[in-house]
Amino acid sequence: MPEMTYRDALRAGLREEMLRDDRVFIMGEDVGLNWGGAFKVTKGLAEEFGEARVRDTPISENTIAGAAVGAAITGLIPVAEIMFGDLIALAMDQVCNQAAKMRYMFGGQTSVPLVLRSVFGGGKNIASHHSQSLEAWFMHTPGLKIAVPAFAYDVKGLIKTAIRDPDPVMFFEHKLVYDRKEEVPDEDYTIPFGQAKVRREGSDVTVWGTFFMLHKALEVADELEKEGISVEVIDPRTLAPLDTRTLIESVKKTGRLVLVTEETKTGATTAEVAASIQEEAFDWLDAPIKRVNAPDTPVPFSPPLEDYFIPDNKRIAQAIRDIM
Amino acid sequence: MLLVKTRLLIDIMTVDKKMLKELYTRTLKVRRFEEKVWDLFGENIVPGTLHLYLGQEAVAAGVTTALKETDWIQSTHRGHGHVIAKGADMNAALAELLGKASGSCKGKGGSMHITQFDVGVLGATGVVASGLPIAVGAALSCQMRGTDDVVACFFGDGASNNGTFGESLNMSAIWKLPLIWVVENNLYAMGTPIKMMCPSVTIAQRADGYCIPNVVVDGNNALAVYEATVEAVKRAREGGGPTLIECQTYRMKGHSRFDAAKYRPEKEANYWLSEERDAVRIIRELAIQQGALTEKEAGRIDAKISKDVEKAAVFAKRSEYPKPEEALDDVFMEVL
Numbered sequence: 035m036p037e038m039t040y041r042d043a044l045r046a047g048l049r050e051e052m053l054r055d056d057r058v059f060i061m062g063e064d065v066g067l068n069w070g071g072a073f074k075v076t077k078g079l080a081e082e083f084g085e086a087r088v089r090d091t092p093i094s095e096n097t098i099a100g101a102a103v104g105a106a107i108t109g110l111i112p113v114a115e116i117m118f119g120d121l122i123a124l125a126m127d128q129v130c131n132q133a134a135k136m137r138y139m140f141g142g143q144t145s146v147p148l149v150l151r152s153v154f155g156g157g158k159n160i161a162s163h164h165s166q167s168l169e170a171w172f173m174h175t176p177g178l179k180i181a182v183p184a185f186a187y188d189v190k191g192l193i194k195t196a197i198r199d200p201d202p203v204m205f206f207e208h209k210l211v212y213d214r215k216e217e218v219p220d221e222d223y224t225i226p227f228g229q230a231k232v233r234r235e236g237s238d239v240t241v242w243g244t245f246f247m248l249h250k251a252l253e254v255a256d257e258l259e260k261e262g263i264s265v266e267v268i269d270p271r272t273l274a275p276l277d278t279r280t281l282i283e284s285v286k287k288t289g290r291l292v293l294v295t296e297e298t299k300t301g302a303t304t305a306e307v308a309a310s311i312q313e314e315a316f317d318w319l320d321a322p323i324k325r326v327n328a329p330d331t332p333v334p335f336s337p338p339l340e341d342y343f344i345p346d347n348k349r350i351a352q353a354i355r356d357i358m
Numbered sequence: 359m360l361l362v363k364t365r366l367l368i369d370i371m372t373v374d375k376k377m378l379k380e381l382y383t384r385t386l387k388v389r390r391f392e393e394k395v396w397d398l399f400g401e402n403i404v405p406g407t408l409h410l411y412l413g414q415e416a417v418a419a420g421v422t423t424a425l426k427e428t429d430w431i432q433s434t435h436r437g438h439g440h441v442i443a444k445g446a447d448m449n450a451a452l453a454e455l456l457g458k459a460s461g462s463c464k465g466k467g468g469s470m471h472i473t474q475f476d477v478g479v480l481g482a483t484g485v486v487a488s489g490l491p492i493a494v495g496a497a498l499s500c501q502m503r504g505t506d507d508v509v510a511c512f513f514g515d516g517a518s519n520n521g522t523f524g525e526s527l528n529m530s531a532i533w534k535l536p537l538i539w540v541v542e543n544n545l546y547a548m549g550t551p552i553k554m555m556c557p558s559v560t561i562a563q564r565a566d567g568y569c570i571p572n573v574v575v576d577g578n579n580a581l582a583v584y585e586a587t588v589e590a591v592k593r594a595r596e597g598g599g600p601t602l603i604e605c606q607t608y609r610m611k612g613h614s615r616f617d618a619a620k621y622r623p624e625k626e627a628n629y630w631l632s633e634e635r636d637a638v639r640i641i642r643e644l645a646i647q648q649g650a651l652t653e654k655e656a657g658r659i660d661a662k663i664s665k666d667v668e669k670a671a672v673f674a675k676r677s678e679y680p681k682p683e684e685a686l687d688d689v690f691m692e693v694l
Contacts, residue, residue, distance in 0.1 A: 086502060094529060097529055098491075100490070100522070103492050104432075104480065104494060105498055107481075108496045109503055110499045128491055132481075137691070139463060139467045139471045140471060140473045140475065140481060141463035141466045142688040143475040143476075
């Protein structure tokens with residue numbers, strides 16, 4: 035099986051879906067010939083499929099998202115890219131009031147089969163408008179599905195599922211995982227939404243997290259193994275639908291849960307997961323659920339400030355030790 | 359008191375008599391439908407709020423008569439007239455307004471989301487100016503799928519001050535999309551006069567900045583709206599890109615349910631609400647003058663429409679409310 039970066043695996047998934055289905059097209063700022071996407075995800079696709087199907091747009095986020103809605107309800111399958119997750123703020127009406135609600139408020143008359151790709155996360159010293167992790171905004175909006183792939187194998191399978199899904203899918207990536215390599219099959223495969231993956235088995239404590247924090251949690255798990263603490267790491271892969279069953283099974287085994295994301299703490303996805311688990315698995319918990327998040331501030335610029343803001347291995351390890 | 363003098367664009371003699379009759383029928387149908395909605399509102403059986411289309415009927419009638427069945431329209435919060443003119447089932451439309459399970463949206467949408475997808479309505483939206491980007495996408499889809507379908511997007515004077523107006527007009531122009539932007543300038547955004555909120559004399563002239571051909575028409579004259587739309591549709595189908603049509607018109611009622619529109623100057627209101635400016639009267643007289651319609655025929659059409667509307671009201675009233683737990687249905691295609 036060939037090794038491939040997350041970026042290349044994502045591009046392969048997009049390309050295969052465009053070859054499979056003529057209705058699929060890509061639109062967004064600088065996704066086409068001259069640039070190939072700010073993170074080079076769509077590089078080469080405009081050359082292969084033409085500028086109509088890999089379509090550069092003006093800097094008009096709300097209309098990019100709205101045009102995706104209009105195209106989706108009239109027979110196409112748009113994959114719209116918003117260059118940075120922070121900029122979805124400009125498209126919130128189309129995402130949350132239109133795409134998410136159309137099927138419901140029109141009584142099931144139409145589906146909205148669109149995919150909106152964007153990228154979250156810090157670690158690149160690009161400050162408050164290009165570094166946030168805002169996935170909770172969308173988890174709080176009924177009608178959206180949310181994929182959060184952190185691994186190359188998953189990103190290919192999940193983008194295919196997203197494109198074939200009849201409902202609107204927010205497809206979130208992370209800046210620091212694009213270059214991570216993994217074995218990725220050349221053939222067609224999909225990964226069902228709502229199925230978490232146990233990334234590492236353990237018996238003493240469960241760590242649930244997303245994006246780059248998952249990779250950190252896996253490193254921490256290796257470190258703590260040496261101290262005799264056995265850590266199980268769970269990757270939700272999608273936030274909506276959210277697989278709580280896999281997490282509850284794990285908590286039944288370990289009795290302890292640490293939730294780790296790069297989001298600011300208040301109202302984060304971790305808050306929702308913590309609430310769900312205490313509702314459904316309280317009797318199996320031997321310790322309070324612990325959250326590891328960024329502080330409730332904007333994302334700072336200067337390297338020492340940003341390093342302090344983003345949770346690191348030390349903080350994750352400490353949270354685990356605290357409840358052992 | 360129109361903001362600018364408008365004229366009929368083509369010789370009235372060249373207009374097909376059938377079209378004149380159709381324009382009268384659609385204008386009247388919207389009028390009678392909305393009058394019934396107003397009655398039902400008086401009976402206190404319409405939940406929530408209402409934005410009536412009364413007074414603006416000629417816009418919906420004129421635009422939709424120039425479209426074919428497979429063309430799309432994008433509606434607004436004041437959408438009853440658009441949907442009815444495009445050919446929506448009146449039973450399902452009235453039932454929706456009453457929140458019944460037999461409504462076109464199964465009682466999930468109501469007045470502000472009144473939609474019938476199968477007759478080519480992309481949706482009615484409660485967020486002012488949010489329909490424009492959706493119309494861009496639908497028109498892009500018509501173009502990319504190689505159809506000759508076009509999209510007519512209705513929006514108000516107020517919406518032309520929202521950011522989506524600029525974004526969407528620009529995108530439609532650079533991609534030469536088959537789009538007809540229809541501004542229904544009823545002179546007020548809720549209670550705010552457009553002249554306070556727009557520096558130019560017309561809204562149409564804003565389209566010049568996007569190199570979009572534009573025209574101002576009398577929005578109470580269905581024939582004038584129709585003619586402008588025919589030209590715009592022709593341009594759109596031939597790949598010539600979008601057109602903006604500003605239809606100057608006036609609400610017969612206030613903005614919404616309990617608004618008596620006291621903020622409108624008496625002289626202005628008297629002019630617009632006069633018999634002379636009445637959308638139904640204007641198109642009926644034009645049609646009769648041109649021999650497209652006799653008084654008797656006009657009466658017969660009215661009687662038929664009124665009967666259908668009455669039947670729809672009975673249907674809507676007799677229909678059941680949805681079961682409470684149906685509130686959980688239709689969030690996603692499949693239940694997760």
